[in-house]
Amino acid sequence: MRVVNIPATQTWATTSVSTTTLLMPTIFTPPTGCANFWTLEPPSYNWVKPSGILIQNCETVVSSCFPSGFANVGRTAATQVYNPGACPVGYTSAFVAVGDQITTAVCCYSNFVYTTTEVSYSDGPPSMYAGCTSYLPEKSSTFVFARGVRADLDVQVTGSMIMWAQPITVEFVASDLSRLGIKYPTATSTSNPTITASTTDSSALQQSTTASSTTSEASQTSLTIVNINTSQTSPGAQGSVPNSSSSHSAGFFISTGAKVGIGVGAGVGALLISAFLYLWISRHRKAKANAATMHVVPGDHPPYYYNTEGLRGGFPAPAGSTKQARGPPMELDNGGYSNYSGKNLPELQG
Numbered sequence: 001m002r003v004v005n006i007p008a009t010q011t012w013a014t015t016s017v018s019t020t021t022l023l024m025p026t027i028f029t030p031p032t033g034c035a036n037f038w039t040l041e042p043p044s045y046n047w048v049k050p051s052g053i054l055i056q057n058c059e060t061v062v063s064s065c066f067p068s069g070f071a072n073v074g075r076t077a078a079t080q081v082y083n084p085g086a087c088p089v090g091y092t093s094a095f096v097a098v099g100d101q102i103t104t105a106v107c108c109y110s111n112f113v114y115t116t117t118e119v120s121y122s123d124g125p126p127s128m129y130a131g132c133t134s135y136l137p138e139k140s141s142t143f144v145f146a147r148g149v150r151a152d153l154d155v156q157v158t159g160s161m162i163m164w165a166q167p168i169t170v171e172f173v174a175s176d177l178s179r180l181g182i183k184y185p186t187a188t189s190t191s192n193p194t195i196t197a198s199t200t201d202s203s204a205l206q207q208s209t210t211a212s213s214t215t216s217e218a219s220q221t222s223l224t225i226v227n228i229n230t231s232q233t234s235p236g237a238q239g240s241v242p243n244s245s246s247s248h249s250a251g252f253f254i255s256t257g258a259k260v261g262i263g264v265g266a267g268v269g270a271l272l273i274s275a276f277l278y279l280w281i282s283r284h285r286k287a288k289a290n291a292a293t294m295h296v297v298p299g300d301h302p303p304y305y306y307n308t309e310g311l312r313g314g315f316p317a318p319a320g321s322t323k324q325a326r327g328p329p330m331e332l333d334n335g336g337y338s339n340y341s342g343k344n345l346p347e348l349q350g
Contacts, residue, residue, distance in 0.1 A: 019078075022069040024085035024170065034065035035090070035109065040146040040157055046075070048162060054136060055164040058147050072166055077116070077130040085170030094132060094167070107168040108132030114167060132165040 039058035043049045056062070057073040067088065072078040087093055087107035094114035095106040106114050112132040120126045136142070136159035143154045 019081045019169075020069075021081050021083050021171075022067070022085075024067055024082040027086050028067040028088040030065050030088060030090060034062070037062050037065060038142075038144050038163065040144050040155055042146065042148060045147060051161050053162045053164050054144065054157065055131075056166045066166070067168065070166075070168070075129040075131055075164060077128045078167060078169055081169045081171055083171035085172060087170060088168060091168065101173060102171050103173070104169065104171050107170060109134070109165055112163075112165055130167060132167050134163045134165070135159070136161040136163055 038054040038056060040052060041055050041058055042052040044052075046053060055075070059073060061071055061073055063070070067082060067085075070078075070080055072080065081104075083102075087105060090109065091107040092110050093105040094108035094112065097104045108114055109132060112134045114130070115133040116128065116130045118126050118128050136157065138160045141156060141158045143156050145153075146155045149155065
């Protein structure tokens with residue numbers, strides 16, 4: 001009798017990432033200069049041709065620039081979650097997912113976008129990469145250390161080049177925020193509260209508008225916070241949650257003069273918002289025009305994914321059913337790296 005050995009079916013683990021929960025006793029403030037700690041990683045390490053990328057924590061963690069316990073290096077998805085936590089000073093919530101009880105936020109530097117990509121390999125399990133991405137300005141030049149080069153030598157880098165920063169993931173419920181110096185009064189109504197954080201920052205109008213527009217789609221909860229931006233809200237900033245029309249506090253009245261003032265203020269506010277949107281759209285169009293003319297030194301080709309409109313993706317929801325997700329993360333397209341189209345992205349290898 002002939003015996004035939006049938007190899008067992010080979011399966012790979014899913015790309016879900018096991019995480020470690022850490023505490024953030026206070027809002028973290030990075031020391032001055034942390035935003036300038038970058039390492040040039042050549043394309044031989046990541047397939048991002050022709051220039052490679054500038055990356056934070058390339059091989060080791062600059063521990064002073066991150067909250068206590070942060071240990072993520074390279075481009076792999078982070079394994080630390082801070083609960084309770086809030087975005088560090090200088091960061092903004094690049095992606096937010098609101099669950100039944102817990103809100104999850106991914107924090108990136110301001111003007112960076114949260115980017116994810118899953119890479120499959122024929123001889124191993126798939127890998128999930130996640131980072132905060134932006135671009136070194138086209139005409140800029142700087143000196144940085146380089147991976148694979150002597151540690152006491154630096155190299156000159158000239159834009160445009162992809163910048164890959166480390167995201168910081170936080171989780172919280174409304175009651176946690178008071179421990180971090182951010183105070184939000186409890187809502188007296190369960191009907192879609194609007195949250196407006198008081199701040200002296202010049203970008204307060206943008207923050208208030210964002211919070212108002214995103215909470216309008218939130219579920220019927222007692223308090224839903226969908227945008228925590230500590231780069232605009234200083235520790236201890238006071239927030240207000242207006243009562244719904246279905247629930248009013250006793251003894252609360254508005255005089256005729258106040259009503260007139262509110263009407264005039266609303267008109268002026270509408271004009272300011274219109275002007276802000278016009279300037280933002282004009283700047284966005286100008287940025288797109290500039291991106292089309294980017295060049296790389298050395299080399300004659302633009303980087304693979306200098307056009308961020310070609311990015312897409314998703315992010316796993318937190319525990320509990322997800323009610324609303326604002327600002328979906330971006331996913332790098334795994335296109336062929338022989339194609340230099342702005343919407344084709346190389347596969348990143350670890």
